[in-house]
Amino acid sequence: MIVYHPLFPPAPSRLGLYPVVDSVEWIARLLEAGARTIQLRIKDRQDSEAEQDIIAAIKLGRRYNARLYINDYWRLAIKHGAYGVHLGQQDLQTASLEAIRNAGLRLGISTHDDREIDVALATRPSYIALGHVFPTRTKQMPSAPQGLEQLATHIKRLGDYPTVAIGGISLERAPAVLATGVGSIAVVSAITQAMDWRAATKQLLELAGAGDE
Numbered sequence: 001m002i003v004y005h006p007l008f009p010p011a012p013s014r015l016g017l018y019p020v021v022d023s024v025e026w027i028a029r030l031l032e033a034g035a036r037t038i039q040l041r042i043k044d045r046q047d048s049e050a051e052q053d054i055i056a057a058i059k060l061g062r063r064y065n066a067r068l069y070i071n072d073y074w075r076l077a078i079k080h081g082a083y084g085v086h087l088g089q090q091d092l093q094t095a096s097l098e099a100i101r102n103a104g105l106r107l108g109i110s111t112h113d114d115r116e117i118d119v120a121l122a123t124r125p126s127y128i129a130l131g132h133v134f135p136t137r138t139k140q141m142p143s144a145p146q147g148l149e150q151l152a153t154h155i156k157r158l159g160d161y162p163t164v165a166i167g168g169i170s171l172e173r174a175p176a177v178l179a180t181g182v183g184s185i186a187v188v189s190a191i192t193q194a195m196d197w198r199a200a201t202k203q204l205l206e207l208a209g210a211g212d213e
């Protein structure tokens with residue numbers, strides 16, 4: 001049985017709906033719509049080009065008392081006092097976990113299989129993300145989707161560890177994903193590509209909640 005004893009500040013066991021978006025505009029809209037766990041995921045920009053957006057997102061996160069995670073840019077997240085950082089397995093090879101920990105930031109880590117879950121558990125992060133559950137067009141994935149059965153097996157293995165499912169989670173698929181016992185659903189296109197993002201967010205919030213305090 002895995003006991004939740006993180007080396008980083010703890011996350012609530014249920015992070016609820018977790019939109020992952022690429023702009024400050026989306027962060028502002030979604031906080032206003034009621035999301036309380038959210039990620040700024042900017043790709044392929046220099047630190048100097050991403051810094052102002054990271055500062056603005058952190059400020060908004062504080063204003064709404066939200067759990068605002070910064071993807072990848074861990075140095076800027078530390079510099080500007082973000083709530084948390086999300087890192088993938090590749091990122092773990094270059095990031096200073098000690099610096100993130102010393103700065104008091106939460107840490108979320110991506111995983112795709114049992115071996116990566118072993119690696120994540122060894123770092124004792126605040127939460128563990130599991131993906132991708134279904135095919136996704138948002139990010140090129142080197143592995144196959146794990147599907148609901150594998151996700152459920154991982155959730156069982158992780159006991160009371162806070163977990164997040166990601167990858168191809170649509171409004172229609174969300175109930176089955178949540179039925180595995182996962183504490184959170186991270187979504188990109190289910191919100192940003194929806195015909196009506198407000199309606200989609202409202203329905204996803206009704207299904208997953210905004211997260212525990």
Ligand SMILES: Cc1ncc(COP(=O)(O)OP(=O)(O)O)c(N)n1
Pocket residue numbers: 018020039041071072086087088089091108109110129130131139164166186
């Ligand atoms: C909640 C959540 N889970 C997984 C990811 C993917 O992170 P990573 O593997 O580092 O890939 P990039 O997002 O950096 O392309 C995530 N961002 N958030």
Ligand SMILES: Cc1ncsc1CCOP(=O)(O)O
Pocket residue numbers: 020131132135136137138139166167168169186187188189190
């Ligand atoms: C960033 C990321 N990491 C694993 S899948 C994914 C993209 C998820 O996007 P969508 O919700 O549109 O499938």
Ligand SMILES: [Mg+2]
Pocket residue numbers: 071072086087088091
């Ligand atoms: Mg990354």
